[in-house]
Amino acid sequence: MLYTRKQKIKFKHCDPAGIVFYPRYFEMINDTVEAWFDEALELSFATIHPDHGVPTGEIQTRFTAPSRLGDVLNISLEIQRIGTASLGLHLEAECEGEARFMTSLTLVYVDAQGKSEPWPDALRARILSDMEKNQ
Amino acid sequence: MLYTRKQKIKFKHCDPAGIVFYPRYFEMINDTVEAWFDEALELSFATIHPDHGVPTGEIQTRFTAPSRLGDVLNISLEIQRIGTASLGLHLEAECEGEARFMTSLTLVYVDAQGKSEPWPDALRARILSDMEKNQ
């Protein structure tokens, strides 16, 4: 995997069943994508917005085991494919060797009006360079 | 569609791009499933918990157009299939005729320890009765 970050499960993430409420996982997924842009691509979301954006077009997720208050997840991110204006990412989370969730999502690069736009050359080169490290 | 509810897009749902931040859609999706249990199956989440639960095992979502502050979405829910302990649901959201998102998800009926358990007979009968209205 290209990029990994730790995520501690906090009180705010957990529901009355004492496990992570699944919409909170999507906040963690977005945090991971945002941190990867910032740290691996060296392009912060604060720089992308408001002239451009990277909304999520689709996302498929499997939750394989519950996470509890105090668990520390390792969330890994890998590039799957790059298109003209799209980017396919795959993320997996595990805790002490147990898979918690896996997700595949597609981002789209858009202008301020939400219209898709080709990735800028420098950013595309950066993403391609990170994809090669994958192999 | 079996069940429909309106969802107004509020300030809290929107991001710096002025559109709904996608993890908030998953809160709306969960609210819709919760309201459907309550109103259509007459089984509130307060009654299910804490002795049982209905965690989401997997979910696949496409976001087809952005939603903005003040939009009123119609979110519809339809049963797709029922298994021994699982339930497949499909939801679609539109605003003034424009599709905003569609999602398919699988719930699992579990006991207090998170172990899957067959749907109770009365609840299964209720779900089957609602599925027939579908056709």
Next chain:
Amino acid sequence: MLYTRKQKIKFKHCDPAGIVFYPRYFEMINDTVEAWFDEALELSFATIHPDHGVPTGEIQTRFTAPSRLGDVLNISLEIQRIGTASLGLHLEAECEGEARFMTSLTLVYVDAQGKSEPWPDALRARILSDMEKNQ
């Protein structure tokens, strides 16, 4: 009280102790202020933004009894005072006669750069008219 709305306590609001996680109350408070602007002042947050805003400058809250999944709160809002660019509001929430929380907050009318600006005359007149109904 000038304005009242019902708020059902949903699964997403509750923590591992089975009661509302207090930051979620602030979302409900903001939703109530937003709905009051929309319905009582006939000025939607979608119209105010992005040229202006009404950020919260200070807020004081007491939580007097816990709320649980399925509770239906009545949240009431009353104007306390209006300044050149500020507005003092008081909200109270109760469920079946039991007080749940009370809060006093101050909003400020600001321009797109976040600088305070006097309330527009028409809006001030509207707020003053609503204050009179208070008495």
Next chain:
Amino acid sequence: MLYTRKQKIKFKHCDPAGIVFYPRYFEMINDTVEAWFDEALELSFATIHPDHGVPTGEIQTRFTAPSRLGDVLNISLEIQRIGTASLGLHLEAECEGEARFMTSLTLVYVDAQGKSEPWPDALRARILSDMEKNQ
């Protein structure tokens, strides 16, 4: 100040005005209290719950300047007073020397039924020891 943690402002915290939506600050405040229990008092929220809890009874907050995407806040926590079952805390957040918010809150130690209970002796001793470092 006794305890300090850094908090980066992420996309999920920000509203259509491009600044932190204030209910998200209360999540950050709760995260800080939770981290302080964990790191300074060596008592994790996972250990406290579900037999006990530390709900917030009241909280007073001033927001003195907006925070934007990418800002890194320093959030400091200081004990103000300890009662039989209560604990008064004061937190302040700043970014590059500019104050962003300050808050005073009172926690209560409660049993599983939400009834207040005296702080256990060992925990009280620990808190008192941290208070002395304050001076």
